[in-house]
Amino acid sequence: xxxxxxxxxxxxxxxxxxxxxxxxxxxxxxxxxxxxxxxxxxxxxxxxxxxxxxxxxxxxxxxxxxxxxxxxxxxxxxxxxxxxxxxxxxxxxxxxxxxxxxxxxxxxxxxxxxxxxxxxxxxxxxxxxxxxxxxxxxxxxxxxxxxxxxxxxxxxxxxxxxxxxxxxxxxxxxxxxxxxxxxxxxxxxxxxxxxxxxxxxxxxxxxxxxxxxxxxxxxxxxxxxxxxxxxxxxxxxxxxxxxxxxxxxxxxxxxxxxxxxxxxxxxxxxxxxxxxxxxxxxxxxxxxxxxxxxxxxxxxxxxxxxxxxxxxxxxxxxxxxxxxxxxxxxxxxxxxxxxxxxxxxxxxxxxxxxxxxxxxxxxxxxxxxxxxxxxxxxxxxxxxxxxxxxxxxxxxxxxxxxxxxxxxxxxxxxxxxxxxxxxxxxxxxxxxxxxxxxxxxxxxxxxxxxxxxxxxxxxxxxxxxxxxxxxxxxxxxxxxxxxxxxxxxxxxxxxxxxxxxxxxxxxxxxxxxxxxxxxxxxxxxxxxxxxxxxxxxxxxxxxxxxxxxxxxxxxxxxx
Amino acid sequence: xxxxxxxxxxxxxxxxxxxxxxxxxxxxxxxxxxxxxxxxxxxxxxxxxxxxxxxxxxxxxxxxxxxxxxxxxxxxxxxxxxxxxxxxxxxxxxxxxxxxxxxxxxxxxxxxxxxxxxxxxxxxxxxxxxxxxxxxxxxxxxxxxxxxxxxxxxxxxxxxxxxxxxxxxxxxxxxxxxxxxxxxxxx
Numbered sequence: 013x014x015x016x017x018x019x020x021x022x023x024x025x026x027x028x029x030x031x032x033x034x035x036x037x038x039x040x041x042x043x044x045x046x047x048x049x050x051x052x053x054x055x056x057x058x059x060x061x062x063x064x065x066x067x068x069x070x071x072x073x074x075x076x077x078x079x080x081x082x083x084x085x086x087x088x089x090x091x092x093x094x095x096x097x098x099x100x101x102x103x104x105x106x107x108x109x110x111x112x113x114x115x116x117x118x119x120x121x122x123x124x125x126x127x128x129x130x131x132x133x134x135x136x137x138x139x140x141x142x143x144x145x146x147x148x149x150x151x152x153x154x155x156x157x158x159x160x161x162x163x164x165x166x167x168x169x170x171x172x173x174x175x176x177x178x179x180x181x182x183x184x185x186x187x188x189x190x191x192x193x194x195x196x197x198x199x200x201x202x203x204x205x206x207x208x209x210x211x212x213x214x215x216x217x218x219x220x221x222x223x224x225x226x227x228x229x230x231x232x233x234x235x236x237x238x239x240x241x242x243x244x245x246x247x248x249x250x251x252x253x254x255x256x257x258x259x260x261x262x263x264x265x266x267x268x269x270x271x272x273x274x275x276x277x278x279x280x281x282x283x284x285x286x287x288x289x290x291x292x293x294x295x296x297x298x299x300x301x302x303x304x305x306x307x308x309x310x311x312x313x314x315x316x317x318x319x320x321x322x323x324x325x326x327x328x329x330x331x332x333x334x335x336x337x338x339x340x341x342x343x344x345x346x347x348x349x350x351x352x353x354x355x356x357x358x359x360x361x362x363x364x365x366x367x368x369x370x371x372x373x374x375x376x377x378x379x380x381x382x383x384x385x386x387x388x389x390x391x392x393x394x395x396x397x398x399x400x401x402x403x404x405x406x407x408x409x410x411x412x413x414x415x416x417x418x419x420x421x422x423x424x425x426x427x428x429x430x431x432x433x434x435x436x437x438x439x440x441x442x443x444x445x446x447x448x449x450x451x452x453x454x455x456x457x458x459x460x461x462x463x464x465x466x467x468x469x470x471x472x473x474x475x476x477x478x479x480x481x482x483x484x485x486x487x488x489x490x491x492x493x494x495x496x497x498x499x500x501x502x503x504x505x506x507x508x509x510x511x512x513x514x515x516x517x518x519x520x521x522x523x524x525x526x527x528x529x530x531x532x533x534x535x536x537x538x539x540x541x542x543x544x545x546x547x548x549x550x551x552x553x554x555x556x557x558x559x560x561x562x563x564x565x566x567x568x569x570x571x
Numbered sequence: 572x573x574x575x576x577x578x579x580x581x582x583x584x585x586x587x588x589x590x591x592x593x594x595x596x597x598x599x600x601x602x603x604x605x606x607x608x609x610x611x612x613x614x615x616x617x618x619x620x621x622x623x624x625x626x627x628x629x630x631x632x633x634x635x636x637x638x639x640x641x642x643x644x645x646x647x648x649x650x651x652x653x654x655x656x657x658x659x660x661x662x663x664x665x666x667x668x669x670x671x672x673x674x675x676x677x678x679x680x681x682x683x684x685x686x687x688x689x690x691x692x693x694x695x696x697x698x699x700x701x702x703x704x705x706x707x708x709x710x711x712x713x714x715x716x717x718x719x720x721x722x723x724x725x726x727x728x729x730x731x732x733x734x735x736x737x738x739x740x741x742x743x744x745x746x747x748x749x750x751x752x753x754x755x756x757x758x
Binding site: 140141173184249250251253255256 | 646647648649650653664665666674675676699700
């Protein structure tokens with residue numbers, strides 16, 4: 013088995029083609045880097061990942077005389093890597109037979125400190141007012157590997173800020189360390205090539221071509237890629253300091269791609285979404301629509317309390333009235349319950365079984381599936397045509413869990429009834445579960461001459477056409493406010509936990525399912541997952557309470 | 572864990588001599604102190620008729636300093652709010668007005684709950700631009716809790732009052748706006 017030694021620790025690499033940074037990560041050693049990113053091409057320009065390298069051959073280590081960039085140097089069987097952290101290695105590891113005069117790690121440590129001194133020459137020390145402070149790689153590495161003080165005596169370069177490079181993104185030019193991750197992103201992943209480096213030597217700057225601002229559907233990723241605070245999202249700018257934010261691993265509900273995300277919230281308000289690298293779901297990035305599409309959660313227009321219609325006017329509805337509502341739904345001759353594709357698998361299952369227990373002939377219908385345009389494939393060429401290999405897809409289906417809800421419907425009643433076909437048939441009672449971030453999806457699905465059912469319960473986030481006729485309006489939860497599982501377009505089931513608490517009068521869909529089924533107590537996903545595992549073996553892996561980080565791929569029947 | 576016997580050092584009380592057993596010299600010593608105070612200069616201050624002069628490092632009501640152009644000096648970095656152990660500072664940051672060419676960020680609102688504050692002075696320590704300072708104002712009273720929640724204007728007015736009265740001169744040592752807002756050298 014090919015073996016590489018990282019700070020004397022042997023690592024088996026198998027048949028993988030790896031560079032030093034990746035091998036070191038396998039050995040649990042971090043090689044600091046700025047310009048290297050696993051999804052982008054390697055340029056080895058920041059010189060932060062310098063290492064010492066050698067070969068172990070015939071029981072002797074031959075080291076190369078100079079330091080090498082770790083991101084650009086591939087490893088082979090017998091490669092020996094010595095990083096600047098050599099002194100911090102596990103003392104129990106047996107040292108390799110180095111030359112007696114060789115001092116492992118010394119050259120690298122000096123090289124790293126010198127690199128940082130160079131990067132900090134023109135970097136302004138405005139950390140207190142910089143949004144990146146707290147999660148800045150330049151701060152972290154300066155603290156860990158850098159010099160304590162600057163020897164710079166000249167005035168710093170202070171090029172003007174460029175807030176005009178994009179409507180969503182601003183550039184603090186003086187903070188840039190020219191790692192060119194953003195430039196490579198627009199060239200390789202989005203393919204739109206807006207960003208470039210202009211000027212030479214000391215005067216290099218990131219800029220756009222006049223009249224061609226950074227406006228593409230993946231532009232927000234350059235903010236995450238920026239290792240310093242040079243590129244900032246205007247949406248998040250100055251709203252919070254990052255150390256106040258509580259990060260939760262979540263799944264984006266924007267489209268059927270189901271991007272793995274980090275949700276950053278403080279005091280139950282979502283402030284920022286960031287992509288969570290997950291090769292099984294979407295890769296390393298996410299689209300702008302999802303990234304900045306969380307505002308509906310904090311919207312003042314949101315329905316946050318239950319209402320019922322009495323003599324044409326909406327009045328507050330007491331949750332105690334749920335029992336009566338349940339009774340009249342059960343007594344209706346033709347009852348229809350709509351399970352929206354924004355529900356989690358657990359909620360759909362719990363609600364579906366609850367409706368079946370109330371009314372034995374209930375028709376369970378899949379809610380309107382919003383489809384906007386066509387799947388958007390990246391990278392694109394100059395003319396906006398997608399080129400292969402595809403690196404990112406924004407799906408046209410703007411809901412996170414159609415496949416999950418379909419699988420539940422298939423199990424519960426053996427068929428999936430589309431909303432469009434069910435809505436035109438006469439019915440006495442309709443229970444509509446929504447959670448649509450945009451009421452347009454519901455409005456578009458409603459026929460113009462629709463005669464409302466006598467009993468119409470609508471549970472949704474925003475006012476829609478359907479709600480105008482509703483007899484009872486119930487508030488819904490957003491994807492940030494619940495635990496559950498979404499199944500994406502390819503059948504990948506990803507579980508997540510809630511990032512924030514729902515508004516105080518909102519009862520979660522899962523709890524509502526409990527209450528409708530006549531179960532006592534608080535609803536937990538763990539209990540529902542146990543039932544789900546028994547009934548639907550493809551969800552058996554969800555039974556564990558702690559969600560798997562990367563999600564588990566399910567073999568679901570395509571409908 | 573019990574203390575090891577080897578770590579314990581027993582100290583005997585000194586034995587009293589003949590004079591000590593009489594107690595008279597000690598009584599005399601005490602009386603000397605008492606009587607000397609009768610004739611020394613009176614130190615009692617008749618507050619509130621007579622107000623004390625406090626040392627400049629006294630930690631009283633906060634103020635927000637103004638810069639040389641009378642703008643609020645604060646750059647809304649949240650360092651004081653982060654350092655505050657009583658969580659009494661609430662800041663809302665915003666991009667600075669376009670005419671403020673020397674900085675990007677300023678506090679849109681800056682609120683200190685003077686009742687929640689424990690007057691530890693951590694905010695003053697944390698401030699990178701010497702914008703927040705504790706003054707020698709100590710007699711803070713109000714008729715309601717709301718009155719003692721100080722907003723930006725109130726805190727700036729404390730600066731105006733204390734600098735005008737001369738009780739608390741500006742103590743800043745950093746430059747125009749401090750290290751957190753270096754003035755661009757090239758226009």
